Amino acid sequence: MAVGRTVRGLALACHPGPTVAVTALTALLAWSAGHTLGRGALVTTAVLTGQLSIGWSNDLLDARRDRAVGRTDKPLAAGDLTESVVRTACGAALAVCVVLSLACGWASGLVHLLLGVASGWAYNLWFKRTPLSPLPYAVAFGALPAVVTLALPSPTWPPAWVLVTGALLGVGAHLLNALPDLADDEATGVRGLPHRLGARVVRWLAPAVLLAGSVVAAYGPGLDGTGLGLLAACVALAVVAVVGRGRLPFVAAVLIALANVVSLVARS
Incomplete structure (x- = not known):
């Protein structure tokens, strides 16, 4: 029972979504990309192990604040996990991530570790409050x-439009x-850009940023029927996100993000 509770707690503490x-x-x-x-x-x-380390480190760093606001959905704050268990899991995930990343090739590994994983940790440690x-x-x-793409047998950088679309998606x-x-x-004193702008502004800014990514994804590889169809759908969803009520704007923005993912996968 204790093992099952620990596994469940770790699964929830890694920010599973x-x-x-x-x-x-x-x-x-x-x-x-054509990988085997x-x-x-x-x-x-x-990438999974890197994400696990980022998620667990986030909950470790936020444990005191989560307890202060009564976050019962957070296993550490709720007492379902000890900090030592999460710290051990986080360290193990990070160590495995380094080994697996470098096994993908030096170029891919260094990009992942220095730009991907390090960015996630930097957000947790400092950027989230700025x-x-x-x-x-x-x-x-x-x-x-x-x-x-750098992990392919013939490593290559993706086109610029893919990088820009990915950044806007992020x-x-x-x-x-x-x-x-x-x-x-x-x-609890965490004031990143969304907190400074406020919920009302963020609700229209999020779909606007994602729609900008849709435009880049549509025109970057050359506008065709697929790109035009996805862009038209994203424009319609952006309108829904701006004028909708309740949870509809949030759902519409998520659907724009999914459309951008489709563009990255299908057209890159």
Whole structure:
């Protein structure tokens, strides 16, 4: 029972939503780039372990603040996990990430570790409390396609439009991810850019940033029927995000992000 409780707590403490989303995006990018099953699994697992280390370090650093605002959804704050267990898991994930990343090749490994994983840790340690909070997301998401293509037998950098679309996707993801926790973060002194702008501004800024990514993804590889169709859908969703009520704007913005992912996978 204790083991099961620990495993469940670690799964919840790793920020499973973002971790699964980034890992799935990596797997799709690896498939799109033409990786073999084994090589694609290696790259994807390297990214997964990096995401686990970022998620666990975030909860470790936020444990005191989460307790202060009564975050019962956080295993550390709720007492379902001890800090020593999460610290051990975090260190192990980071060590495995270094080994797997370098096994993908020096270029891919260094890009992943220095631009991807380091950006996530830098966000947790400092950037999340500053107006520059979107920067690590832009760098990490922008670099992710390069982690995949630099791991190919013939390493190559992705086109510039892919990097820009990834960066804008990252900024939009940061804005959307911050929305549900704005009040709790403010109460404990965390004031990144979304907190300084306020929920009302972030609700229209997130789809605007994501729509900018849609434009880049549509025109970057040359506008065709697929690109035009995705762009038209994103414009319609952006309108819904601006004029909708309740959770509709949030859902519309998430769908724009998914459309941008489709563009990255299908058109890069």
